Amino acid sequence: DAKTTQPPSMDCAEGRAANLPCNHSTISGNEYVYWYRQIHSQGPQYIIHGLKNNETNEMASLIITEDRKSSTLILPHATLRDTAVYYCIVRVGGNAGNMLTFGGGTRLMVKP
Amino acid sequence: NAGVTQTPKFRILKIGQSMTLQCAQDMNHNYMYWYRQDPGMGLKLIYYSVGAGITDKGEVPNGYNVSRSTTEDFPLRLELAAPSQTSVYFCASSKADTQYFGPGTRLTVL
Secondary structure, eight states: OOOOBOOSEEEEETTSOEEEEEEOTTOOTTEEEEEEEEOTTSOOEEEEEESSSOEEOSSOEEEEOTTSSEEEEEETTOOGGGOEEEEEEEEEOSOTTSOOOOOOOEEEEEEO | OOOEEEEOSEEEEOTTOOEEEEEEESSOOSEEEEEEEOTTSOEEEEEEEEETTEEEEOSOOTTEEEOOSSSSBOOEEESSOOGGGOEEEEEEEESSSOEEEOOOEEEEEO
């Protein structure tokens, strides 16, 4: 699986959009970008994933660059409950047997 | 659905003791996983299973054993607990692209 690079920490004001970047310059053509988050002391929670098109769900939007070497997770209106560590993971999609490899992630602090 | 459940929530072991961490899911998922998370670090895969009767090693399997006799249950066994196994253990299950995680078991070995 391709490795990812994320900033270790970010701050965001409550109510503003949080934009979390991820670099994955060695991504392969059949690898998807997945985002999970982990709120303190809880198990990780799936947020969103995509291959090459931008994706949106009730939690967030995922913007993938045209060359697929980087992506941005967008939380449109961050709340205090979005304070968590966000993990960007790249792996082959469509097969539940492919394991998730968690790096250090980005610690997002949403401030009042 | 309860999703993925884990017991116990907390446990303190003495060096050399053994214990089993329980994990169950009620979503009829074929795939199940065990991860450990050390303080300030990401998760590392210990073992995984692709279905009842089938298990395989992950990144850090030493000191652990697993079994999968049913689709629902995937227990993790520590035979001789060591201080290096102090960690938070997460169980997960999946059917397609999304993994669902349990609340974790916080284990301390003294």
